[in-house]
Amino acid sequence: MSNRLNVAPNDLSAFWMPFTANRQFKQAPRMLVAAKDMHYTASDGRQLLDGTAGLWCVNAGHCRPKITEAIRQQAGELDYAPAFQMGHPIAFELANRLVDLAPDGMDHVFFTNSGSESVDTALKIALAYHRAKGNGSRFRLIGRERGYHGVNFGGISVGGIVANRKMFGTLLTGVDHLPHTHLPAKNAFTRGVPEHGAELADELERIVTLHDASTVAAVIVEPVAGSTGVLIPPKGYLKRLREICDKHGILLIFDEVITGFGRLGTPFAADYFDVVPDIMTTAKGVSNGVIPMGAVFVKKEIHDAFMTGPEHLIEFFHGYTYSANPIACAAALGALDTYKEEGLLTRGAELAPVWEDALHSLRGEPHVIDVRNIGLVGAVELEPIAGHPTKRAFSAFIKAFESGFMIRTTGDIIAMSPPLIISKEQIAELIDGLRGVLRAID
Ligand SMILES: Cc1ncc(COP(=O)(O)O)c(C=O)c1O
Numbered sequence: 001m002s003n004r005l006n007v008a009p010n011d012l013s014a015f016w017m018p019f020t021a022n023r024q025f026k027q028a029p030r031m032l033v034a035a036k037d038m039h040y041t042a043s044d045g046r047q048l049l050d051g052t053a054g055l056w057c058v059n060a061g062h063c064r065p066k067i068t069e070a071i072r073q074q075a076g077e078l079d080y081a082p083a084f085q086m087g088h089p090i091a092f093e094l095a096n097r098l099v100d101l102a103p104d105g106m107d108h109v110f111f112t113n114s115g116s117e118s119v120d121t122a123l124k125i126a127l128a129y130h131r132a133k134g135n136g137s138r139f140r141l142i143g144r145e146r147g148y149h150g151v152n153f154g155g156i157s158v159g160g161i162v163a164n165r166k167m168f169g170t171l172l173t174g175v176d177h178l179p180h181t182h183l184p185a186k187n188a189f190t191r192g193v194p195e196h197g198a199e200l201a202d203e204l205e206r207i208v209t210l211h212d213a214s215t216v217a218a219v220i221v222e223p224v225a226g227s228t229g230v231l232i233p234p235k236g237y238l239k240r241l242r243e244i245c246d247k248h249g250i251l252l253i254f255d256e257v258i259t260g261f262g263r264l265g266t267p268f269a270a271d272y273f274d275v276v277p278d279i280m281t282t283a284k285g286v287s288n289g290v291i292p293m294g295a296v297f298v299k300k301e302i303h304d305a306f307m308t309g310p311e312h313l314i315e316f317f318h319g320y321t322y323s324a325n326p327i328a329c330a331a332a333l334g335a336l337d338t339y340k341e342e343g344l345l346t347r348g349a350e351l352a353p354v355w356e357d358a359l360h361s362l363r364g365e366p367h368v369i370d371v372r373n374i375g376l377v378g379a380v381e382l383e384p385i386a387g388h389p390t391k392r393a394f395s396a397f398i399k400a401f402e403s404g405f406m407i408r409t410t411g412d413i414i415a416m417s418p419p420l421i422i423s424k425e426q427i428a429e430l431i432d433g434l435r436g437v438l439r440a441i442d
Contacts, residue, residue, distance in 0.1 A: 053418055148227035195234065287328055396437050
């Protein structure tokens with residue numbers, strides 16, 4: 001137990017909190033002071049069941065010994081080493097371990113420190129790849145409405161969440177968007193992958209025709225859109241996107257920052273949907289969220305296209321001071337060991353039916369207008385309060401915190417993605433807790 005329990009910071013004003021209603025928070029702070037396995041400890045000593053794996057990242061649960069020990073040991077041995085023109089062994093070990101896990105053909109990894117950096121890295125690789133191949137006219141990037149690709153300029157440009165874009169000027173030029181795939185009139189309360197909407201992928205043909213294929217570099221989508229409220233792709237949709245990209249020589253990027261590392265019951269969503277992208281962005285689960293880290297996987301052909309010219313020259317002018325940071329690499333190796341020993345990258349598949357039944361038992365509870373699930377991800381969409389969008393879900397979030405568990409809300413959608421170590425009893429506890437919350441809020 002933390003020795004900081006009950007010691008509240010005495011001034012909350014200096015920290016401008018990210019993606020937070022700062023004024024509301026600072027009037028009634030929700031402080032976490034410790035965590036272990038499936039639980040957080042709040043500053044008043046209460047245990048909170050973690051229904052969200054932190055921010056979709058703590059896939060192996062909290063303070064897992066292999067990870068903690070790896071970090072401790074690495075910090076005392078090699079704390080920092082540059083990855084520009086220098087190397088350290090565990091960065092290479094980690095890269096090899098990661099490509100072994102990845103779909104066949106994704107043989108190379110570029111390290112970053114976050115999902116946002118992974119996305120911007122992937123977009124730059126796509127643009128530079130086409131140039132390296134003599135196709136410099138391919139400069140356009142296609143994202144999707146309601147997509148979330150982090151908060152850097154590339155990511156918000158291809159992203160499709162309006163609130164994340166509207167304050168920030170012209171963003172990247174040469175970007176277009178596919179329509180989102182949320183069809184509640186046809187697909188509400190679907191268990192798993194929805195039936196309707198594969199034809200929405202054909203919109204890519206329309207966009208490509210409009211701009212001409214020779215100008216389009218890449219399409220980026222989340223296989224399952226997470227942050228916008230768990231939008232699961234319709235049956236056949238991702239395969240269709242893959243076919244259209246292949247037909248026109250366009251790179252397909254899967255943003256697997258949430259879906260990577262076991263969230264759907266397979267190592268990656270590419271495995272779940274049996275669709276292999278050209279580039280795959282990851283972060284979060286790669287290090288169990290414990291130390292910031294991201295990894296961009298690329299197919300061999302893409303990597304090899306850069307490996308030309310005089311050998312003393314840098315092939316790709318991109319990288320971060322903390323790319324392949326030794327302590328982050330150690331944390332990631334500890335995470336991969338934990339995933340492997342406990343079978344966590346496929347455990348979601350065993351639990352998915354239990355999770356699905358539990359979630360769908362909320363159908364008919366007050367305010368519920370849709371329930372969605374896949375792997376160990378779920379969403380419960382609420383009818384918004386007229387004239388006050390997001391308020392109902394926010395009340396649910398606060399009530400849940402008061403009642404002893406953590407959920408996440410986006411708009412009027414409650415999203416859940418528990419650590420992959422959750423037990424069946426804890427699934428029941430989480431969903432029954434949410435039932436109580438739905439019955440208690442206005
Ligand atoms: C699909 C996706 N891409 C990118 C990001 C951004 O990751 P980060 O917050 O680590 O920059 C997220 C974060 O939730 C995400 O869900």
